[in-house]
Structures are given as C-alpha cells and as structure tokens.
Amino acid sequence: QSALTxxxxxxxxxxxSITISCTGTSSDVGGxxxxxxxxxxxxxxxxxxxxxxxxxxxxxxxxxxxxKSGNTASLTISGLQAEDEADYHCSSYRSDSTVVxxxxxxxxxx
Amino acid sequence: xxxxxxxxxxxxxxxxxxxxxxTVSGGSITSGDYFWxxxxxxxxxxxxxxxxxxxxxxxxxxxxxxxxLTMSVDTSKNQFSLKLSxxxxxxxxxxxxxxxxxxxxxxxPWGPGTLVTVSS
Numbered sequence: 001q002s003a004l005t006x007x008x009x010x011x012x013x014x015x016x017s018i019t020i021s022c023t024g025t026s027s028d029v030g031g032x033x034x035x036x037x038x039x040x041x042x043x044x045x046x047x048x049x050x051x052x053x054x055x056x057x058x059x060x061x062x063x064x065x066x067x068k069s070g071n072t073a074s075l076t077i078s079g080l081q082a083e084d085e086a087d088y089h090c091s092s093y094r095s096d097s098t099v100v101x102x103x104x105x106x107x108x109x110x
Numbered sequence: 111x112x113x114x115x116x117x118x119x120x121x122x123x124x125x126x127x128x129x130x131x132x133t134v135s136g137g138s139i140t141s142g143d144y145f146w147x148x149x150x151x152x153x154x155x156x157x158x159x160x161x162x163x164x165x166x167x168x169x170x171x172x173x174x175x176x177x178x179l180t181m182s183v184d185t186s187k188n189q190f191s192l193k194l195s196x197x198x199x200x201x202x203x204x205x206x207x208x209x210x211x212x213x214x215x216x217x218x219p220w221g222p223g224t225l226v227t228v229s230s
Binding site for chain 2: 003006034036038040044045046047048051052057089091092093096097098099100101102103104
C-alpha cells in the first residue's frame, strides 16, 4: 500500500505562511474529499486539524487551512508561530475501503 | 469527552503475537457514527494505518498486514483489541488507537500511544 507523498521538511520564519503538499492518486486524494491533516508533537498523540479537505474542527486555530486540486491536497499554516513546530501528516480514504497516510512533514520555525 | 488509552506488553519476541487493547472512556464504543482504529509509527517513519473495526465486529485491514492481523471488539468492556502474529523487528513501532468518523474517515481523538519493541 503506497503512502501519500509529502515533503520531508518545510521551514519558515515566525509570521510567514507555509504550505505542505500531499500527493496521491485518483484512487485516493483525487477521487474523494476525505483528506485529513494531523499535527503531531513529539511524544504526544496526533491531533486532527483539518478534516474532509478543508473543514477545521472546533478549537483549531484559523491559521490552519486546507485545500485540494486534482490529486494533491495542501495544508497552509499562516502567521507561523513557534508552537506550530511539529510533524504534520495527511491521510486519505482509498477506493479499496482502506485509509492511507503520507510520510509526514517536519515543520521547523526558524 | 471521549478518551482512548492503549495497553499491552512493551516488548514482544520475534515470531510471537503482539496483543494490544484500547479502552474507551467518556463515550460508548457502540455509537453508530464511529469506527475504531489502530495506527502505528515505526521509528523515523510516517504513520501507517493498520485497520479499523465497527462495534458490530466488521473489520477493514491494511492489505499489507491482513494475513497476520486480527481485530476484535468487546462492547461490554468498551474496549477493542489488536493481535498481530509472526512479528519481526519491522513491527517495532508506537501503536496508537483512535476513533474514526464513519463515512468521513478522519481520526479524533487518539490515544497517547504505546511503544512496542520486537526483539529477542
């Protein structure tokens, strides 16, 4: 089961905006609006920050936004803050009734 | 609010069976809107979906693990479990249990995770 493709790392200065991509196929990301994003700080449980491509759960900062174009989904963090330094993982439903994750992206705040 | 907690041995010998249980508190495992999932992260790697189970017992497994995997649910204890047989060092990982929203396939909340090391 091939993972979705994410960049290994993305960095930015405080206050800047960064975008993380998540590339799949027409059988997963491109075929369904079931892409989710998770923020994962070391030694903590992953936290849902975006569901269904662009929905932000209650309590999640509006600095996080999601979108999709074709087979690629994206997570944008605007107004980057030190607390945003973490790993970010995307996931998608796949046509064979399974779920697939990306390899994860480490975000560094410079 | 709903909370999940993994439990089980932190060390398993190669070729043996890894067994973990997830206890759900603050809500019922029989809620019709959700399924219950296992996800793992091997050292230095991304998250890997293992599978999920409905309270009815219906299961969906990662094809790469399916031949070694069994998931079950105990509604009387509000728990669900994972058994992975014939483990090797590549099964060493932090194992998370998580609640999934049915038909939308997002996971929230997650348990804190438990490290399982496969070694002799």
